[in-house]
Amino acid sequence: MSRINLYVHYDAVTNYFMTRGITLKTIDFNRQYLPQNIILADAPEEFGRFDVQTDFKILRNQTEVLDYFELCQKEGRRMSNWIDFDSIEMMHQLTPVEISELLYLFHANKALRSPFFYKLQNNYVYLTMSNGLNKTYYRHMSHFYGRFARSLSEHVANMINENIHWLTRRKKIVQPIPINLVEELSPLFMSGLKIDFRQAIKEIDAWSIPLYIIEDELTYLTRNFDRKDAVGQIIYQESGSQWRIENLNQELEDKTEETQ
Template identity: 25%
Template sequence: MRRVRDVFYINANFNEKYFIYYGMEFKEFIKHNPIKIENILVTEGNYIANNFNRSWFLETANGKNDILELSKEDIYGLGNFHWLDYNNEVDLNSCTPEEKAEVLYLSHFGKPLNSPFFSGINNDFVYLSHDDGWFCKLYCKDMCVFKDIIANKIIESFSTNKRRKIYPMPEDIKEEILELTKKGLLIDFSNIYRDNKCISLNYYTIGHYEDMDEMYNNLERNKYRADVKGIIEHKNKSWKIQSRNN
């Protein structure tokens, strides 16, 4: 049964250039991503697309409209949903059998034989999700892209009142939040505090989890035992992070 995504957990591995996260669905990833993805090769997931690539025997989504329509589908119902982006059809069809084998190995086993990034297709991401919003392993060529994704998700959660303007998050705050993902960052959207001047939510660093059942089923204990607890706050047109060690 689909559960409400009331927290956003991000476990970063900067050495191997990936994030493991819970609490963000595919449609949010597309919406909040500062890199506009034009082409997707679906390597796992029973997605029925208008485009079938006969060189790969896989479905593709091409152009902003295709990807927007895909984001409206029941991705959760697909179970596994794996894809990587690519430049264009010519480059995709020019991949060698060895490159195709590496892509499919990465999709199946969740780790690369060599690199998750392929010069022939110039991909920025490899997206390996299970039960949309429950588990995703995202290889990310530029890890700093994720600081904007996190910031945009927080800003959207704060922007429920049209009469209240939420100002852009400055780079130093984004950097500080991204740094916290190295310790396993949990952002709690379940209890956002609001008054006339301030909006805030709590965050915790709870360590490194790859099993989202273990992370989520022990959520209260994990928050209680967090190494660092703090608040992300928007007040008087500015952003602030307050933290304290346990």
């Protein structure tokens, strides 16, 4: 099984995360913030309906939204670009200029102004990039943390189980990394963080996954670096299912000095 290096780059100005290897699953949403309705830039014929007034293709109600998300997850389909909204009545009040901005956001993968529309009351904008990355705007940055924790644990589980034959041994389950450790990592997201599973090593029963700052140099995602250049390591110890992060202090001190 080939390992995938994860990538997270957070833009604090417009609240988007550019990611690789961080999947979207419905279990990550706090129920309060699960999209009520969504506008789709594109979708299979069997999903959605066209709104007569705006000509947007929409999923109207949480059941339709969940069905669409879960089918994409189950079948590995490429998910459409989408934006959530609270009510049809307010969505119908979008001006021609706002509709143009929304269409531009879907097709150019960037916002002309804010990606958060007052009339939509949206919490998210989900965009699939041509380079294989995903760009997701979050009204609340913390909503990303649970998704990151779950995705990271799945990649660790795949790594641990990569040489286990399904007929001979039960696969090991990895619990998500605690959110307080994700928060500890989060200052590095702004610098473009590569979580390097390809250079992960195991010593006794502990896995060490090096962390590198690559900013927006995406060619570095698949390039191996000297481990001495790592800004830290994520450590997962199989016995006791313990997580920890090591050697982040110097990098965080440097970032603090730069902002002073």
